[in-house]
Amino acid sequence: MTHFEMPLDATSWSVLLPYLVIGGGGLLVMLVDAFVRTLKKDHLSYLTLCVFLASIVVQIAVHPGEGPRLGGMLLAGDWSRFFNYLFAGIGIMTTIFATGIYDRDGRYRPEFYPLLLFTVLGMMVLAAANDLLAVFLGLETMSLATYILAGGVRGNVRSSEAGFKYLVLGGFSSAFLLMGMALLYGYAGDTNFDAIARVLATGGGATILVTAGSALMLMGFGFKVAMVPFHMWTPDVYDGAPAYVTGFMATAVKAAGFAILLRVALLLQPQLAWAWYPVLTVFAVLTMSLGNLVALVQNNIKRMLAWSSIAHAGYLLLGVVTLLSPAVGDPARQALARTVGESAASAVLFYLVGYSLMNLAAFGVVNVLSNRGGEDADDINRYAGLSRRRPVAAATLAVALLSLAGIPPFVGFMAKFYLFAAVVKAGLVPLAVIGVINSLVSVYYYLRVIVVMYMKDTEADSYDGVEWVSVATAGALAALVLYLGIRPDAFHAAAASVIRQLPF
């Protein structure tokens, strides 16, 4: 018998700790729900919050060092730490927005909490993945749980439709992803990112396998981040799912998708930039333009935000395109390549955080209103007079929407500024111009909601009562949106330092 290698030494445990906290927390919440008879309303929600907070505390306390760990499965260090904080933060916000849901939609949904924790676990693994196996398993854990979260409101036809559509199309895209991974494995003879990078560097193996494989993988990731032309599911699923789940999907799932897209793009960049760069350029332009144009004509605020999230995926793709641009790949100008690459990648990270903050603030308000207002509660016209009756909610939504439109002094502006600056630095001025034109177009549909809220009024108060905890949380997010818009430097520097861990 050959040597038996057990990968779990002390360092491994410390790397695993945040994942164990979230995963174990999911099991704990599930068992508590099943066996604790004295459970009162909202207790599961508090327990879930505690698990998320514990994972953050563990992240702060334990520093397992940098580099691939656990037999090369996961990448430990600032990169995964950054995303773990982001996912835990989004999880906390989602839990707060979802608290009391079984009162609102009249149904007890205890499975929501463990599923939320398992989704976050999948995302954490996906963002930290250093092996194709970890990528696939993280993605599937995340996706399976999201299908159920989206379709889980029983007796609600639109929610069921959303869940079913997401499941079928998601399964389809996972098949593409898996086939792509198989081809890449056939090319490199290994699933580990470092091993693949070594094979790519030597240029051995059949190029056609890695080209076709990476194209299929791009389809799989493109589906998750709602990239045109793989975006068809987005409006229906975002509209049909409950608003607190939509907010979660639009921020966390997208962030996880972009995390792995960045990793894979950087991995394949030396060999495949020539293929990915033109393809992704076209996709990025299409994604931005189509998302913004269709959002113009939406009357349902969730559908509008869904199309806007497609548009934002387009802006984020610009960052990935910049990473793959000829300016970064040029070996003659190493120093320039490094600065351009770093500024593009850190701009993407900054954008992801800013986008998560403003989108969660928007969905926090939309969630409160959509749970209180009956069938057509998400119609934008129902928001008339909101500023008079619900000033805090209206102001929060206004700040979030202005930030999404990219208007200073909010974080959305700074995020776009860093991103477009990186694009220009790489010499891709036309792309930056298209991006700016697109954000100008987007101002129209974001402002429309604000106009309805502040300049129109109706007689009847269509909303009875507002959950002040959710509104206060969304308000705090809006304050953060403003703060990061005014003082982005420190945070941007932090994002840049996270990027240095990745190879260029």
Added chain:
Amino acid sequence: METFLFWFCGAAMVLGGLMTVVQRSAVVSAVWLIFAFVAAAGIFALLHAPFVAILQVLVYAGAIMVLFLFVIMMLQGPVLEGERRRMKPALWPAVAIPPLAVLVLVGTRIADHGTAAFTTPLPAGFGSPTHVAELLLGRYLLAFELISIALLVAIIGALAIGKEERKLPWK
């Protein structure tokens, strides 16, 4: 002999897969799927993975398919009714292109490097239960555990969607 077995198992697998898709009765489809699984086990055996081949027969062709058949019969899976419709000619390329693309890929690889590109010498003990266990509980331990979480999520989801509505415990 090995080549003959490979083509035999491969043809059987393709036949099984095709019949699974085109059958109108769910039960007959499931039985054809067993056929395809057994053929796949043959391929695994040819690939020096006897353990996987045995598992394929035991777990897939055995346990899982029994469960499949049981569920289908319990739910009385309907024989698809309705008019027989031909697939639109416009869709033919969509069906034909993916397998053809794989064929071309593999074909070019063989044309470039000969079949040697696919046959690397195997380490001793490859594919044995010991070897599989070492990988499963060693390098792939984390993946192994993650799969269990993913399956748990699927179970929770199936229960959450399928079960009767629960009463609020505090009312």
